[in-house]
Structures are given as structure tokens and as C-alpha cells.
Amino acid sequence: MTEFEQRRSSFFSKMANNSLAIFPAGQEKIRSKDTEYPFRQNSDFYYLTGFNEPDAYLLIVNKEGKQQTLLFNRKKDKTAEIWNGKRLGQSGAVSKFGVDLAYDVAEFETQLQELIVDCSVLYYPVFSAPELERCLNVAVNKLRADRSRGQVAPAQFIDTQMILHEMRLIKSEYEIELMAEAAEISAAGHIRAMQVCHPGMWEYQLAAEIHYEFAQQGAPNVAYNSIVAGSHNACILHYTENNQQLHKGDLVLIDAGAEYKGYAGDITRTFPVNGVFSDHQAQLYQLVLDIQVSAISQVKPGVALADINKSAIKKLVEGLLEFGILEGDSEQLIKDQAYKAFYMHGIGHYLGLDVHDVGLYGTAEDPRLLEAGMVITIEPGLYISEDADVDDVWKGIGIRIEDDVLVTKNGAEVLSADVPKSINEIEALMANA
Numbered sequence: 001m002t003e004f005e006q007r008r009s010s011f012f013s014k015m016a017n018n019s020l021a022i023f024p025a026g027q028e029k030i031r032s033k034d035t036e037y038p039f040r041q042n043s044d045f046y047y048l049t050g051f052n053e054p055d056a057y058l059l060i061v062n063k064e065g066k067q068q069t070l071l072f073n074r075k076k077d078k079t080a081e082i083w084n085g086k087r088l089g090q091s092g093a094v095s096k097f098g099v100d101l102a103y104d105v106a107e108f109e110t111q112l113q114e115l116i117v118d119c120s121v122l123y124y125p126v127f128s129a130p131e132l133e134r135c136l137n138v139a140v141n142k143l144r145a146d147r148s149r150g151q152v153a154p155a156q157f158i159d160t161q162m163i164l165h166e167m168r169l170i171k172s173e174y175e176i177e178l179m180a181e182a183a184e185i186s187a188a189g190h191i192r193a194m195q196v197c198h199p200g201m202w203e204y205q206l207a208a209e210i211h212y213e214f215a216q217q218g219a220p221n222v223a224y225n226s227i228v229a230g231s232h233n234a235c236i237l238h239y240t241e242n243n244q245q246l247h248k249g250d251l252v253l254i255d256a257g258a259e260y261k262g263y264a265g266d267i268t269r270t271f272p273v274n275g276v277f278s279d280h281q282a283q284l285y286q287l288v289l290d291i292q293v294s295a296i297s298q299v300k301p302g303v304a305l306a307d308i309n310k311s312a313i314k315k316l317v318e319g320l321l322e323f324g325i326l327e328g329d330s331e332q333l334i335k336d337q338a339y340k341a342f343y344m345h346g347i348g349h350y351l352g353l354d355v356h357d358v359g360l361y362g363t364a365e366d367p368r369l370l371e372a373g374m375v376i377t378i379e380p381g382l383y384i385s386e387d388a389d390v391d392d393v394w395k396g397i398g399i400r401i402e403d404d405v406l407v408t409k410n411g412a413e414v415l416s417a418d419v420p421k422s423i424n425e426i427e428a429l430m431a432n433a
């Protein structure tokens, strides 16, 4: 069995008797007139199939405890394939993806009513797939109305995402290999950026260097829009305009990750445009780095990300007090969340097929504990905006340091360790480039 077949079987094992699960593929989206955005498959669909075409539905059927897997996908079409690219078609889907049966997706809506007859439970991504929901609405209500044939409509509806996202949260050995590769390629892009960066360059030129390296290493797509933020642009957390010039004396924050075989890298580094940190930049940078290294050292099964964040906040507030950026009592400042003016996001998130990957985090009172096989980011930051009420020397400095971390049985492994992050290592890499 392939890994994808194992995942389908694993989902099947969690299904009720006489039930049906439906997983929609992604759809192409118009960018303008007759050009589309680059297609990206729905992550849940991809996780269960590895199939990368739009307009498809995967169905897992449980009929009296027996599993059957169906795929509705685009049928082969000579003209469409000449204009827009190859399609696998139905026979290809059966032989390549190991489904039991495949049908033309154009028949999906009309077949749906037959498919759900006598299914007591229907699994689908609730509130997440409007077109599927529309088809289901029609099919279920037709069945409810048509009692003459003695058939029953599904009476219970369960969100596939609740089950699937728990599966996706714990990575298999195979997924960990792919994620290590995604992190390594992402790291290579960051190293290249440090090597080529110089004053006068534009942010988009630095982005192009990173994307070039990703592609050279076999990852032509990014996992999310790259952030290349010189100077105070770094204080805009999701800055993606990338259209300003980089100046001597400024820092540049790069948050960029390659997507490798569907899996995201997510790395941030902050470094001086001219290769040398100023004293004030170095002071703040070292504080963030110490917090990041300490946070990574706390990662292990049984620990909550929320608690790692608490310890990061404590260190940050102590550092800001030392620099006179905050004033007052450390405990009170934490209570008042005074640090939020300078650190307004979380310490990290799950990483996988999605950059902000799926899986529950628990609640503030009852946070979820880390488990072996999770991959997370650790990414403390410090952002002193230009209008902050602090000494001018700190203004406009934005710093984030982000690594991708696998939770192992006994601790953690940093998948993105290839990119330097100590001041000395960064300065040496840039000086030697």
C-alpha cells in the first residue's frame, strides 16, 4: 500500500458503518479575464490522494464495514489538453492513484443522490466547500422528499476536518523527510539572500534571488508570499509589497519558505543590508536570538507552545526593561500586556502541507501539549515602530528569527538549522560572500 492508501484506510477506520466521506479537490481561480492564479491543490484532498488536478472529488465508502474508494475527476479531453495541459482521466486515476473506481466529474452531481442512499452518516468538510455543500443540499433534500422508494437520507453529518486534521498534525516518517527537504531548500534561499544582499538593491530583487535558489533546488513554488522587508517595513508583520530599496545601515527581515512536494518551509532571518550590525541593532537582535534559542530548547513532548510563549514574553520584557524601551515592574507589564506593542504575535504554529497548518491548539486554560511527530515553528519577534514612544535609536527596527522544529520523542530537531543566525556567523557569511 502506498502512503496515500494507508491514509485513506486510516480515515476509513474512523468511519461509521454504512457511511460516506467526500473530499473536494481545489478549483482554479481566475486572476484576470482568462488567466488563472497558479493552481494549488486542496491540502486535505492532496493528503489523501497525491492527485494534483483541480475539479475532483474523492469518496471513501463504508458499506457494511468494507472500504471502497471512488474518484470523480476530469475526463480526458484532446482540445483542453492541447490548450491547458494533460489530464489523467479515469483509467489513469485507477492505475496511478489506487482508487477502486473513477468517474467523470461532470457526473458527480447527478450521481450524488444514489451515492448517499442508505448512508446513515455523511462526512464532508462542513462550512468549507460551498459548491459541494450546494450539491449535497439538493441531493439530501431530494432524498428526504422522495419517500416512495423506501430509502433513507443521511441523518448525521460529521466534519471530515475534525478527523483528518488530527491525522495531518502528526507527521509520518515520509512526511518528515519531505519537510526536512522543504526546510533545507528554504534555508538555501536565505543563505543566498545573505550572500548577495547589498545596499541599493530592491526588496523584490532580493526576493527574486531567494525564489531562484528555491527553484534551482527543485522547489519552484513558495509556501506563502515571501516577505522581504527592509528597515521599518519589518514592523508590518505580513509585509509583501517588497517594492522598496535597501539602504546601508538598515536591517532587512526575510520571511520566506519553499513549498516542496506540498510541504511548507517557513524561515525568517533578519540581517544587516551592508553585512554589519550596528550596536543598537545587535543589542535587540541578540535579545531576540537568546529568546528564540531558549524557546527551541524547551520544545519536547508534553510541553505547551503557550507555556514556551510565556517564558519568551518574560525574557522579552526583562530585555526591554534593560534597554529602557519599557519602564515599570516586569510582572505588572506582563499582566498589562505592555509587550504587545512590540511583540504582537504568537511564538509559533504547526507547520505541514499548510504554512499555518491544521490541528487544534486547545484553549488558554487548557492548551494542547506538544507530541512527537508534530512540526512547529519557533519565531519570536520584536518590532519597534517608527511612532513608538521610545528613544529614537530603537525606532524602525523589526526583528524576527524563525526556525522549523520537529518534535521528537525526547526533545526537538531544528530542520532549518543550515541558515546562520548568530551575529558572528551572519557577519562572517556576508563578509565572505
Ligand code: GLY
Pocket (backbone or CB within 6 Å): 224, 255, 266, 349, 355, 379, 402
Ligand atoms: N510566514 C508566516 C509565518 O511565519 O507565520
Ligand code: MN
Pocket (backbone or CB within 6 Å): 266, 349, 377, 379, 402
Ligand atoms: Mn511562521
Ligand code: MN
Pocket (backbone or CB within 6 Å): 255, 256, 266, 267, 268, 402
Ligand atoms: Mn514565517
